[in-house]
Amino acid sequence: MRPLLLHVKPVNVEEWLVHRLSESLSEVFSLKVVVSRDLSLSRVLEFYDEEREQVRADLLLDALSSRAPPLCLVLIDADAYVAGLNFVFGVARAGWGGLVFLTRLRQEFYGLPPNEEILAARVVKEAIHELGHALGLGHCRTPRCVMRFSNSILDVDSKTPYFCPRCRRELELLHPGLLKF
Ligand SMILES: [Zn+2]
Ligand SMILES: [Zn+2]
Structure with a gap:
């Protein structure tokens, strides 16, 4: 079977972090991870709300998912929101991919010293x-x-990077062989 491609698209993200993430994703999924730098900061900024200083994540997701082929994971060093929520850590569309926003995953956002291990996790x-x-x-x-x-960031820290048995079973039914362990 041809391995499914996962396009990781970083926007303004540190190289070491893109590398760490790509490695971790290849450990979890039977996917060929390809880093593509074809998404520009100016494209993302078209969806920037100056007053809130946040990216409008749902509209950006609409725009990107109508152009780029699946499977995509877009990593953006910005803060974001969707209509009705103060902020989001990320958004996704079934069958296409997702966006992850880094600002609120950084210790600095909470007035703490930067920590690469915590950020990567x-x-x-x-x-x-x-x-x-x-x-x-x-x-x-x-x-x-x-x-x-x-x-909240406490919720992020208290969960693990693993799927529970029920979610694993569901993923295995939807995409047999996609999970590596
Ligand atoms: Zn979710
Ligand atoms: Zn679960």
């Missing part, structure tokens, strides 16, 4: 979460499951 969890949606999963109530909804 959070980015990996949120990326796997959005890819879970992209692959057809909904939210999960299992506390440690990566598919649990995160309302």
Whole structure:
């Protein structure tokens, strides 16, 4: 079987972080991870709300998912929101991919010193979460499951990067062989 491609598209993101994430994703999924730098900051800024200093994530997702082929994971060093919410860590579209926003995953946002390990762990969890949606999963109530909804950074930190047994079974039914372990 031809391996499914996952296009990781970083916008303004540190090289080491893109590399770490790509490695982690290849450990979880039987996907060929390809980093493509074809998404420009100016494209993202078309969806920037000057007053809120946030990207309008749902509109950006609409625009990107109508152009780029699946499976995509867009990593953006910005803060974002969708209509009705103060902020989002990420958004996704089933069958296409997802967007992950880094600002609120950084310790600095909470007035703490930068920490690469903490940042990488959070980015990996949120990326796997959005890819879970992209692959057809909904939210999960299992506390440690990566598919649990995160309302705050404490929620992100308290879950694991792993799918619970129920989510694993569902993914295995939807995409046999996609999960590596
Ligand atoms: Zn979610
Ligand atoms: Zn679950």
